[in-house]
Structures are given as structure tokens and as C-alpha cells.
Amino acid sequence: MRQLRWSLRRRVATLCVVVGVVLGLLAAGAAVVATENRQHLDTLLTKTGPLRTDGQALLSSLVDQQTGVRGYAVTGAEADLAPYRTGVEREAALIASMEALLDDQPEIRQQLHTVRDQARQWREVVAQPAIQATMSTGTEAAQAHLTAQGSGRFTTLRGEVETLQGLILDLRNAVADNARRTGNTLVLLLILAAIVVVLAGMALLTSLNRLVIGPVTTLAAQVREVARGDYQRDIERVGPPELARLAGDVDAMRRRIAEDLSEVRQARERIEWVNSQLEKQAEELVRSNRDLEQFAYVASHDLQEPLRKVASFCQLLQRRYAGKLDERADQYIAFAVDGAQRMQRLINDLLAFSRIGRLTTGFTEVDLNRVMTDVAGQTEATRRYVGGELTWSDLPVIRGEETLLTNLLANLVGNSLKFRRPDVPPKVHVSARRVGDEWEISCQDNGIGIEPEFADKIFVIFQRLHAKDAYPGTGIGLAIVKKIVEYHGGRVWVDPEVPEGTLIQFTLPVPPELRELEQPSGAATPGEQDGASEGSAPADDPVAERSGGSSGESARPASEMKETV
CATH class of the missing domain: 3.30.565.10 (Histidine kinase-like ATPase, C-terminal domain)
Structure with a gap:
């Protein structure tokens, strides 16, 4: 096999760098797309949804104002005017809330201002005069005023509100489309990253098989032949430079083994003879140590028997005559008891000492x-x-x-x-x-x-x-x-x-x-x-x-x- 110019370490490092750069670029792109997708989802959840809800509520507040004015013009009762006043307050709050969400949507904001102005004009031209007429001249004049002025202007106002809702719906659809697009792009980038990882793994596996597993298998087969006793077989240098150097070192070791083999064979008989002599000496030593241990054990027990009697009688004297003799006699008896006990311990220690090195x-x-x-x-x-x-x-x-x-x-x-x-x-x-x-x-x-x-x-x-x-x-x-x-x-x-x-x-x-x-x-x-x-x-x-x-x-x-x- 032709010797490769690049080492295995260099090849693996190059592959890792290339894969790392590609994955890094994909990761950067995925981060950008993910950020954009998060922005679209944020707009969809925190802007378009509340805007649609507030738009429906705004139309409802305007209808409540019209209903309150018409009811008051028919009955003249002050209680029937409550929906009108509540609708006015609710309208102002909804317009303020929607306007805060439309900083980056000038077209929808402009339409919201149009609805606000149309509502103000309807109140100035229709609602307020009808209320004044009911208070001053009665319900018939108010109803006549509403019939002449109210229907067309409120229809126009309703149309402006529907236009506003349409613009909000268009914004919501556009944001949803963008979110789907960025989500699909993100999935595509993840798929590309997975493909890159799979391809890199396949390339690494192929390279390892061709540059490592194959050469190592060949080298192992040659080494096994040498191990079987064929010390004259030259080991071929295969694979990348690292394995080629390893094969060279193994071949040098084979040559040294072949050179030393003859000396080993000559020394084997001498070593076997020495080992046989050592085994005989070891057996003699074991037998001698066993005999010595038995002798020490018997001797120690024979010595302890009379010593045990001395200790027993000294302890009997100590128990029976303690305090009956003078202080020095008690002290001497204590000396004798302690000395006998210490001698017994010493004999046991000497028996254990005879086994030093083995036990x-x-x-x-x-x-x-x-x-x-x-x-x-x-x-x-x-x-x-x-x-x-x-x-x-x-x-x-x-x-x-x-x-x-x-x-x-x-x-x-x-x-x-x-x-x-x-x-x-x-x-x-x-x-x-x-x-x-x-x-x-x-x-x-x-x-x-x-x-x-x-x-x-x-x-x-x-x-x-x-x-x-x-x-x-x-x-x-x-x-x-x-x-x-x-x-x-x-x-x-x-x-x-x-x-x-x-x-x-x-x-x-x-x-x-x-x-x-x-x-x-x-x-x-x-x-x-x-x-x-x-x-x-x-x-x-x-x-x-x-x-x-x-x-x-x-x-x-x-x-x-x-x-x-």
C-alpha cells in the first residue's frame, strides 16, 4: 500500500475543522432565523391578537352609544342614556390601548385615528344634538333629528371600523405567513446540519476503515505470524505515517527478538536447573520453618504451664491477703502478679515473633x-x-x-x-x-x-x-x-x-x-x-x-x- 503523505492526525483535524466551520455557519444562520421567527410570533401573540379583540370591542362600544342615544330619544329617561356614556369612556380606553400597539404600523394607526375622528363627528352632529333636543323640546324632536342625521353617518362610522378590522386581519395574516416561513427555514437549516453530521460521520468512518482499521488489521495479521514463531518474516510498513512508524518499531523488535532467541534457548536449560534447585531448597525451607514453628509452639506451651500456676497462686494470694499485710507486701504481690502476666504475654509474643515474615x-x-x-x-x-x-x-x-x-x-x-x-x-x-x-x-x-x-x-x-x-x-x-x-x-x-x-x-x-x-x-x-x-x-x-x-x-x-x- 502506498504511503500517504498526510498523517492520520492531520486528516482527522482537517475533517473536524471543515465540519466545524459548516456547522458553525448553519448555527449562525439558524440563530438569525430563530430570532426573526421569535419576533414574528411575538407580534402575532402580543399585537395582532389584542388588536383584533380591541377592534371588536371598539365596534361594540360605538353600537352601545347609538343604542343609548336612540333609547333616550324614545323614552326621555335618564337611565337609558347610561350605555351612551359608558360606550364613550370605553371607546377612549380602547383607542388608547390600540394606539400603544401600533408604533410600527402607521397605516393601521392612521385608520384608527380616522375611526376616532368619525366617532367624534357622529357624537357632535348626531348624538349630542339629539340629547339636547330631548332635554329641551321633547322626544319627538330628538327622534326627528336622529332620523334625518343619524343613519347615514353611523353607517359610515361602522364602515371605517370594519376597514380598521380588515387592516388588522391583513397584518395578522402577514405575520403568520412570515412565522411559518421562518419556521420552515429553521427546520431546513436543522435538516442540513443533520445531513452534514451524517456525511461527516460517514466520511470519518470511511477514513478510519481505510486508514486505520485496514492497516491495523494487516499489521495485526503479520504480528500474529511472528507470534506463532516465524521470527524471520519481515513486517511490511502500511497505512499512514503513524502506523508505518509503528510497523517499523515492531519489525525492529522482531529482529531483536530473533537475535536474542538463541541466547534464550541456551539459558533455558540452565534456568530450569536453577529452578529445580530452588524448588528443592524452598521445600526444605518450608519443612524447616514448619518444624521450627511446631517446636516454638510446643516450647511456649510447656513454659506457660508452670508460669500459669505461679500467676494463679499469686493472684489467689493477692485476693486473699490484700490489706491484711503491710503496704510493701501488697506491693510485692502486685509485682509478682504483673510479672507473671507480662511473662505470659512475652511468651505469646515470642511465639508470634518466630513467625515473622510469614504471619x-x-x-x-x-x-x-x-x-x-x-x-x-x-x-x-x-x-x-x-x-x-x-x-x-x-x-x-x-x-x-x-x-x-x-x-x-x-x-x-x-x-x-x-x-x-x-x-x-x-x-x-x-x-x-x-x-x-x-x-x-x-x-x-x-x-x-x-x-x-x-x-x-x-x-x-x-x-x-x-x-x-x-x-x-x-x-x-x-x-x-x-x-x-x-x-x-x-x-x-x-x-x-x-x-x-x-x-x-x-x-x-x-x-x-x-x-x-x-x-x-x-x-x-x-x-x-x-x-x-x-x-x-x-x-x-x-x-x-x-x-x-x-x-x-x-x-x-x-x-x-x-x-x-
Whole structure:
């Protein structure tokens, strides 16, 4: 097919412009004709109709005047003269009304003036003298006067009124004819517009069929042959320039596919082998995860059974001896009840944590300040025992799982309290700063610190840097921290450059809806959870160790005052 010089867009645009111009001209003509038709209808309804009605009423008023004068001339009774007077008043009102409608009809207006003058002359020559004669000489003289003067003049007046009515009727017929003519013209213009639209649609349909549908069908047939595997078939460039360029692009793609096909075939066997290996590994991983989940489930239930007994008996003691012992005994019982209940929740959380990456409760908005308040409550007993203090700056709101984030921060704070220097009360500070699209959370303490060569090993599960008798624990705490951080899309590391203590930092993504807001300018007023109150320490230290440990601790669930540092 010969390549067309005009593009499809240019052809469609030209057709639309031509049709638009023709329809615009027809619309302008229709607007003019419609305006003229509306004027004719307005004249027909608001002028000729009232004029015909007023003309009939005018003749009726003149007849009433003649009847009143004749009746008065016969009887001489004043009451018989009332139609005459009423007719005179009505005549004046009708002539004024008709004259207001005849500004653009001088011929009819002139005839109206003739009727008015003839009526005035009839009254001056016939009616008024007859009335005077009846009043002065009696009815016989008045009747004689009417017989001599009235008949001919009133006949002439009636003829003038009929002439006026004839002129009004001619005007009405002419206006009606013009209204019909303009209405027919308007209908004709609408028919022409419809014809133009139909012809334009047919032309557009024909053009689309010849310039688009046909070439696209041909191109599609060639593409289907290539899709069936005939990659050596050249694709012919057909249709307007747009489709010709499309055909050229498809042919170039066909050539690239043909060139890459041999490499794809060579790689297919290798990919199939890799896929088989991956499937085997996936099956092994599923089986391993299933075994691990079963182990965690059984272990958690075995642990909960004795813990449930402890919690039940502690609650029984609390109910039975509440108020019978001293205040401190009630407080210790409350510690035991709350600690047992928290341990039960922690075991359930650890069971759920073992399924991280496969089962999740879904991310929600989590305020880390509230999380730190919970962590402070969990570590209160330990801080009282070691005389330590915990502070934190205003922390952000992030998206995550609150239970896991609580475990994360409790592990970090517990580690800082555990790995303290024996002669210095421990101090732990948690802060945050915005770095791009991430929050960088820091946990700083004044403890024994970590040697730079061990900075990466502490996050390995069951990796310990100290003997068990020096710092008890299982060595899983910081591995849990790392997994929680990575599950939330962040990363964790140890800063080896701090001059004193340990600085562990991790990142959490900023929620997408807050990424456009201005970054915080600096740290806010920190809150301090005072843990240096009096009281006996628990028998053993339940906090997490530097390279491991659980975040669950015995602590009373009392609200604590947050002080400004």
C-alpha cells in the first residue's frame, strides 16, 4: 500500500475543522432565523391578537352609544342614556390601548385615528344634538333629528371600523405567513446540519476503515505470524505515517527478538536447573520453618504451664491477703502478679515473633514515646536495683508492630542496664533524628562498651562475648533486635567511635504520608523515667545481656512521673 503523505492526525483535524466551520455557519444562520421567527410570533401573540379583540370591542362600544342615544330619544329617561356614556369612556380606553400597539404600523394607526375622528363627528352632529333636543323640546324632536342625521353617518362610522378590522386581519395574516416561513427555514437549516453530521460521520468512518482499521488489521495479521514463531518474516510498513512508524518499531523488535532467541534457548536449560534447585531448597525451607514453628509452639506451651500456676497462686494470694499485710507486701504481690502476666504475654509474643515474615498482625501507627513508657515500666525494677536512670528525647510516630518494637527497645535498654560498670550508676538515653526518608534511633549508655572488632559479632544469634557466670543470658537478644529492625525495613549497627559506653543505632522508615513534611530541627525536651528510688532489689537480674537476652522483666505496672532533664 502506498504511503500517504498526510498523517492520520492531520486528516482527522482537517475533517473536524471543515465540519466545524459548516456547522458553525448553519448555527449562525439558524440563530438569525430563530430570532426573526421569535419576533414574528411575538407580534402575532402580543399585537395582532389584542388588536383584533380591541377592534371588536371598539365596534361594540360605538353600537352601545347609538343604542343609548336612540333609547333616550324614545323614552326621555335618564337611565337609558347610561350605555351612551359608558360606550364613550370605553371607546377612549380602547383607542388608547390600540394606539400603544401600533408604533410600527402607521397605516393601521392612521385608520384608527380616522375611526376616532368619525366617532367624534357622529357624537357632535348626531348624538349630542339629539340629547339636547330631548332635554329641551321633547322626544319627538330628538327622534326627528336622529332620523334625518343619524343613519347615514353611523353607517359610515361602522364602515371605517370594519376597514380598521380588515387592516388588522391583513397584518395578522402577514405575520403568520412570515412565522411559518421562518419556521420552515429553521427546520431546513436543522435538516442540513443533520445531513452534514451524517456525511461527516460517514466520511470519518470511511477514513478510519481505510486508514486505520485496514492497516491495523494487516499489521495485526503479520504480528500474529511472528507470534506463532516465524521470527524471520519481515513486517511490511502500511497505512499512514503513524502506523508505518509503528510497523517499523515492531519489525525492529522482531529482529531483536530473533537475535536474542538463541541466547534464550541456551539459558533455558540452565534456568530450569536453577529452578529445580530452588524448588528443592524452598521445600526444605518450608519443612524447616514448619518444624521450627511446631517446636516454638510446643516450647511456649510447656513454659506457660508452670508460669500459669505461679500467676494463679499469686493472684489467689493477692485476693486473699490484700490489706491484711503491710503496704510493701501488697506491693510485692502486685509485682509478682504483673510479672507473671507480662511473662505470659512475652511468651505469646515470642511465639508470634518466630513467625515473622510469614504471619503478621499488620503495621499500624506506633508512637515510640508510648513504647518507651512501656519499656520504662518493664525495666523499673532493674533500674531501682542498679540505681540507674532512663531518659529519651521526643521520639517519632512510625509504622510497625508495637509488640515487636517494644521488645526491640526493651532489649536495647536491658542490655545497657546489664552491661554497666560496677562503680558507675548506669545511664541510658534514647533519641531520634530524621535522615532523609528514615528515622535514625540511637540508644546511648555509659556502660562497659564494645570493642570495635566485635561490633558485628554481637548481632549473631547465640554469639556471646562474656562468660555465663559474668553476664547470664542466652545470647539471642541482639539477634532479635536485628531481625525486628530488618523486618521493619531498617538496619542496625554499633558506633565504635563513641568515647564512653556503647551507642547502638538503627533506622526505621518514615511513613510515606509524612515524607514531604519538614524534617525536625533538633532534639526536643527529653523525658526521664526516674528509677533511683528506695527498695530492695529482686533476687536476680532479669534483663537482657549485651549479645542476647529477653526483654521481659518483672516490674510493677504503676504509672511513673516523666521528669525534664
